Amino acid sequence: MARFALVQRITFLACLFSLLLFAPRAHAQAASTALGGCFNPFVNPNDIAVPANVGDYVRFKAGNEVRDCLCGNDVSAVVTLTGLDAYEGVQASLVSDPTHPDRRLFRYVDLKVLPQGPQDIEFNICVQAFRAVGSPCGAWTSEWVCTQRRIRVNQPRVNGSISATPSDLYVAPGRLGTTTLSWSTTVATTAQVSVKLKNSTTPATVLSTALTGSRAYSQLAPNNTYVFQLHANGLLVAHREVIVREGASGTLTATPNPVSAPLGGQGSTTLRWTSRNANDTQILVSVDGQGSTLVFSGKSGAQTVPWIVAGRSYVFTQILTGEPFNVLASVTVRGEVARPLQPLTGPWYNPARSGQGWDLQRLGTDGVSLTWFTYTASGQPIWYLSTLSGETGEWVGPLTESTWTGSTATLRNVGTAKLLVTNNQWRFKWTLGALSGEEPIVRTEFGGGATTMNLNGLWYRPEEPGWGVLFATRGTTQVATVCAFAGSRPVWLHGSVVSASTSLSVPLNYLTSTTLCPGCTGSPSTNIQSAGTLTVNGISGVPGSLTATSQLSYPGGSWNRSNVSLFRLVGP
Numbered sequence: 001m002a003r004f005a006l007v008q009r010i011t012f013l014a015c016l017f018s019l020l021l022f023a024p025r026a027h028a029q030a031a032s033t034a035l036g037g038c039f040n041p042f043v044n045p046n047d048i049a050v051p052a053n054v055g056d057y058v059r060f061k062a063g064n065e066v067r068d069c070l071c072g073n074d075v076s077a078v079v080t081l082t083g084l085d086a087y088e089g090v091q092a093s094l095v096s097d098p099t100h101p102d103r104r105l106f107r108y109v110d111l112k113v114l115p116q117g118p119q120d121i122e123f124n125i126c127v128q129a130f131r132a133v134g135s136p137c138g139a140w141t142s143e144w145v146c147t148q149r150r151i152r153v154n155q156p157r158v159n160g161s162i163s164a165t166p167s168d169l170y171v172a173p174g175r176l177g178t179t180t181l182s183w184s185t186t187v188a189t190t191a192q193v194s195v196k197l198k199n200s201t202t203p204a205t206v207l208s209t210a211l212t213g214s215r216a217y218s219q220l221a222p223n224n225t226y227v228f229q230l231h232a233n234g235l236l237v238a239h240r241e242v243i244v245r246e247g248a249s250g251t252l253t254a255t256p257n258p259v260s261a262p263l264g265g266q267g268s269t270t271l272r273w274t275s276r277n278a279n280d281t282q283i284l285v286s287v288d289g290q291g292s293t294l295v296f297s298g299k300s301g302a303q304t305v306p307w308i309v310a311g312r313s314y315v316f317t318q319i320l321t322g323e324p325f326n327v328l329a330s331v332t333v334r335g336e337v338a339r340p341l342q343p344l345t346g347p348w349y350n351p352a353r354s355g356q357g358w359d360l361q362r363l364g365t366d367g368v369s370l371t372w373f374t375y376t377a378s379g380q381p382i383w384y385l386s387t388l389s390g391e392t393g394e395w396v397g398p399l400t401e402s403t404w405t406g407s408t409a410t411l412r413n414v415g416t417a418k419l420l421v422t423n424n425q426w427r428f429k430w431t432l433g434a435l436s437g438e439e440p441i442v443r444t445e446f447g448g449g450a451t452t453m454n455l456n457g458l459w460y461r462p463e464e465p466g467w468g469v470l471f472a473t474r475g476t477t478q479v480a481t482v483c484a485f486a487g488s489r490p491v492w493l494h495g496s497v498v499s500a501s502t503s504l505s506v507p508l509n510y511l512t513s514t515t516l517c518p519g520c521t522g523s524p525s526t527n528i529q530s531a532g533t534l535t536v537n538g539i540s541g542v543p544g545s546l547t548a549t550s551q552l553s554y555p556g557g558s559w560n561r562s563n564v565s566l567f568r569l570v571g572p
Helices: 002-021 024-035
Strands: 039-044 047-050 057-066 075-082 087-091 094-097 100-106 109-113 120-131 142-153 159-165 168-171 177-186 191-197 205-208 213-220 224-232 235-246 249-255 259-261 266-276 281-287 290-297 301-309 313-320 323-337 346-349 357-362 367-375 381-389 395-404 409-422 425-432 435-443 457-460 468-474 477-486 489-498 503-512 527-537 545-554 557-570
Touching (some): 159 224, 168 177, 177 191, 177 235, 205 213, 213 224, 249 313, 259 301, 266 281, 266 313, 266 323, 301 323, 357 457, 367 395, 367 409, 381 503, 395 425, 468 557, 477 503, 477 545, 489 545
Parallel strands (some): 047 142, 168 235, 259 323
Antiparallel strands (some): 039 057, 057 100, 057 109, 087 109, 094 100, 120 142, 177 213, 191 205, 191 224, 224 235, 249 266, 266 301, 281 313, 313 323, 346 435, 357 367, 367 381, 381 395, 409 425, 425 435, 457 468, 477 489, 489 503, 527 545, 545 557
16 A cells, blocks of 8 residues: 555656646647547536635536546546646545446545636646556556646635734833724625734634724733734635733822912922833923923932912923823822911900900801901991901901891992911901001900800891891800891990800990091090890700890890890801
8 A cells, every 4th residue: 555655656746747848738649549538537617617705615526537448446546737826726536436336536626716816717637547556457557638627716806904003002001002993895795803812712802893994992901912803704804913012101199289378479299209111200390381391300209399389280290201202190280379277266356456356257167257346437336247268368358238128137348358367466457448457356365164055156047137146155154246236227236144054144235436446546445335135045065046035225226036046157
């Protein structure tokens, strides 16, 4: 059997060499003479026209008839195809035809159509018959018979292209990169774009089935190579590789942020930064979007920035040294006006002008409620309200005057009020029409002992908004100031009582002064007259409501309320 195979190889090489020397017609004539018509090679049909796509197989039948004159089963044959540069030939083995035992046939020869192949191709099919050496039928015989044939493949050329931009990119650790795919096909009726990791056994992920298109793919992890494939009509027609490398990364923080700065002054923040896979980095700053300036450098570090100004925006950016567009990290720092210190709550006064005063209450962390108890130019008591905010670095707000309508109060702006502190010294600045002034104020200290009922704050009656009572509790001392009206004009009445009880009866006084009014001069003095009593009933601790009765009478009016409910509006 091994000897037979060796003879076959030698014979095939010899015949292939003879094929290069002789034309097909000459081979055919020699075969007819030598074999006497017993050998009949054929291709069926003569001219094959089969539609095919790239990668398809074109199948045709080729074979030979071997008659009795060649001693039957002792005859073997091989087939050789020439002129098929653009195709791959796969030939089948020689088999017997069960209906004709004296005939041997080749099953099929399959030609695979390659992408670069022409649509029409001529080729030669050559068949060699021979008798093995030592055959009882006679001596060894070998002949070639060649027939020229042509296959016409009416194939539409399915093709396509795919691109990935960028195809080589750097991505920071822990992040994912993006590439944009663009693809197109020709002639195809179906398409599929897919992605997989190179050399991975995991099935590819289908991204699109559009024949032509573009899309971003944003799942590119560092230290990987991704293969994007384009199939058309089930055939792989194009692919692209995208290499993802691990790039430099960085962190940049600023503490505090935002930065509080005094009005007209500067505040500080501390920058801290780190980097990875970077030879060196730089920290740039852009103030209010105006260009960039180098401020620090180093792979990592911490630096104080003491020049943050209120009302301005600072964008700090970390870049790779020498690569201004390779941003590793950034942080925006905002400068804000420093919120001023909030004053303590309760009654305040100017020791040099005792007889008038202020009540201050905190409104959360960003506001102050101010009530100013003073006098008109004619000496009558009057009170003004203001709600102050600290957005400018000082506590500032409009100064309003109340007018009683009979059931409620209306407000109108009559000036401005301002509280500011310097070196722990508080000052009150005001304007009233064309008048203005400023004076130092201090918190009133009084009372002592254990507190039974804490009434600190502003109390009001919801059914009659616009009037109320300001209480200041210090130990067992309770100070009350009633903000009421004489007709439509605001007046205030003031008094105090020392008591550890939850039921209080506070005598109130009506004060006048012609030297303590805004803009007035002269030695401070007041006239005091009794105005009646305010009675309240509450509970120990910090009550949220009280029952109050007022029996008050004073020049120009009275304020009488019986068993009304008051509720704490601000405080304690």
